[in-house]
Amino acid sequence: MTNSQPTPAPTDAERRLALLWDPPQPSGRGRKARLTLDEVVDAGTAVVHEAGLDGLSMRKVAAHLGVGAMTLYTYVPGRTELVDLMVDRAFAELDLPRAEQPWRTAMTRYAHEHRGLYLRHPWILQTNMWRLPLAPHVLDAEEAGLRILVAAGLPATQVVEVIGLVDTYVRGVARATVAEQSEGSESGLSNDDYWDSMSTFWTTYFDAERYPTMTRVWEAGGFDAGHASFDATLDRLLDGIELAIDRAAA
Amino acid sequence: MTNSQPTPAPTDAERRLALLWDPPQPSGRGRKARLTLDEVVDAGTAVVHEAGLDGLSMRKVAAHLGVGAMTLYTYVPGRTELVDLMVDRAFAELDLPRAEQPWRTAMTRYAHEHRGLYLRHPWILQTNMWRLPLAPHVLDAEEAGLRILVAAGLPATQVVEVIGLVDTYVRGVARATVAEQSEGSESGLSNDDYWDSMSTFWTTYFDAERYPTMTRVWEAGGFDAGHASFDATLDRLLDGIELAIDRAAA
DNA sequence: ACCATTCCGGTACAACGTACGAGAGGTGGG
DNA sequence: CCCACCTCTCGTACGTTGTACCGGAATGGT
Structure with a gap:
């Protein structure tokens, strides 16, 4: 129309x-x-x-x-x-790594920068867009990520999905971190009320027979550790990437 | 108050x-x-x-x-x-794997089931909640994932973050797939208009000097392959997990 | 001085979630 | 059988949202 x-x-x-x-x-003319x-x-x-x-x-x-x-x-x-x-x-706030460094260093930096960005601007994670906007600084970030991987020797056909994997990981962790910080603070729910109703949940509804593994993991403290281990998991991810790089070099 | x-x-x-x-x-009484x-x-x-x-x-x-x-x-x-x-x-639609299978089989199935769910119900990815609701079938899914990893021998302290990693990966890929399918179909933008303005973008604004790596990757077809490789990347992820399991067993 | 051009913002409309309360339809006690 | 009580139904209404429309204000070029 x-x-x-x-x-x-x-x-x-x-x-x-x-x-x-x-x-x-500004075009000069007019008011x-x-x-x-x-x-x-x-x-x-x-x-x-x-x-x-x-x-x-x-x-x-x-x-x-x-x-x-x-x-x-x-x-x-x-x-x-x-x-x-x-x-x-x-995204303009990102201090993107140059590719001259060893790729693992650069990639770690890339991930940290992104995580910092999402923690400073959690609302970005709320933008319901299917992909980020086609904006200059967003593309700068993607360019930087791709460059690191290409320089590392990963073939072009895998580069896109691998950077997507890293991005996805970082966003996931950031999302979890934000969730933990502002648990009940949204929707006008006071923190006390929130934890009250949480304990209500655990005592009233949670069924240890339906969720035996969760129960055991909980008792073993598996839910506490959480996100101190950002770097550890990231390293595991980079191990996988390194494996792909080596495989491509052979 | x-x-x-x-x-x-x-x-x-x-x-x-x-x-x-x-x-x-229903309580009997009343209308x-x-x-x-x-x-x-x-x-x-x-x-x-x-x-x-x-x-x-x-x-x-x-x-x-x-x-x-x-x-x-x-x-x-x-x-x-x-x-x-x-x-x-x-989430009740999920056909969750039992833990008796080898853990890689089970985990692959877990991932595929989730991916199918998100592709059938893309709107779940739009729910802006920081975490999924504390609902029975959501917990069923988490229980199933945890059980697979625990059965595989991964220590309880790592189980939570690893299942989170898989979830995060699946959601990321699903999100990208949906994005590709319904590119401009949202917001009343006809597909023709969308691709028109896209080509306008590439010819008018995209600067191959600012984004040399993207350009090269594009020319090498790195953006085409996309999501046929869901399983390949997933395998890479599982490799990393297997490594963690082996390390824990030693 | 005039006018095309641009910015400013009040008013207005459609759509939203939902508080309120009057009425409708059902059950149990007498 | 009837009445009291309870529950469901939903029209009305309020506040909030994005934004179309348009008259008025300000400015620069001629």
Whole structure:
């Protein structure tokens, strides 16, 4: 609909990309802008930090800037695109490893940087997109990851899935860590209430006969250790990758 | 607040758990119920299949059942809890492996079952919860995974993180697969438009100098292979786990 | 001075989750 | 048999969301 002009009107998807990849170009003419795109994105990031992704509303962001809600739409086509921009800005924080280091060092650094990012910006894990936005700094990160693996000698056909594996691992651990930190703090549930109802669960509903292994693992403290072992598991992952590299070299 | 009655009023969290772990017990008295909890959950599942998790609204579910919107609140405290129940029902579909098989066979089966589940119910990947709900069939799945690893001889302290690693991998791959299938089909974007704007992106914005490795990997077809290699990567993962098991046995 | 162009933001609408309370339909006690 | 009580049903309504629309304000080029 509304797409039959001879002059190819910019698609939604194109405006989205343009915003991410082009400077806003102030264009001289017309009224001066009170705000910058950067300021809007900053405000969004500020709001999301204290209200979570669900609490990120255009009205709140606008209020945070002392501006009417609709004003934001001068800078950003909509909420979705604002989130994209926020993700891109967050990924810009990554201090990506250069490939000159030995690949295991670089890969470990890559993983740590990403984990730090997700712990600083847990809301990224809440963005329900199927994949991250096609944004410059996101691609920078992927480029860096690929470069490490290619430099290590992994064939191109495996490089993509392996970096995906590492990304996936890091996100999983970060998600678990965040979950543990803010257990009941969401949804207005006080921590006391949360743990009360948890113990209610264990005493009332949990059936040690239905879940014998869980029970045994719990008693052995298997659920406590948790995430001190990020590096240990990561090393195991890298072992697997090293194996693939060696296999490819032969 | 409002929590100082001598008779301990059921907390929100407790009602949530009760719904998942107790039968609704029809209680005899009063007006007959037109619906079953199961019917409500089924309707929810039906709606979510054609509208996605964002499109799952109480009004739509109610309409799908031919009842008023508020009627649902007799059966379910709110949308959140409905989703919890839907997740539990989905996890009930899993055909979990018994532990008598060799652990690699069992683990592969575990992974495949989960992958199938996520591909059949992609909306589960959209539930923004930090962890899956504490529901019977979800725990069944975790129990099965833990049992496989414990039977394989992995020490209890590592069992939890390893099953987490596998889960995380499966979810990551499933997410990528779904992403590929329904690329632009979301958000009312026709597929043609999507691929148009994609090619616009590659020709207009993508900078082969900024992303040399990506370019090379792309040219080598590294992005095509994709997810035929689910089993291959999984095997690599299991190799790593086997290594940990052997190390623990020594 | 005029005007095209751009930004600002109030109003408004549709859709959402759900609190409230009036009515409808059923059971048990008298 | 009837009434009291209990439960389910759902129309109405409130607050919140994203954002379409449009009139008005500000600015630069001519």
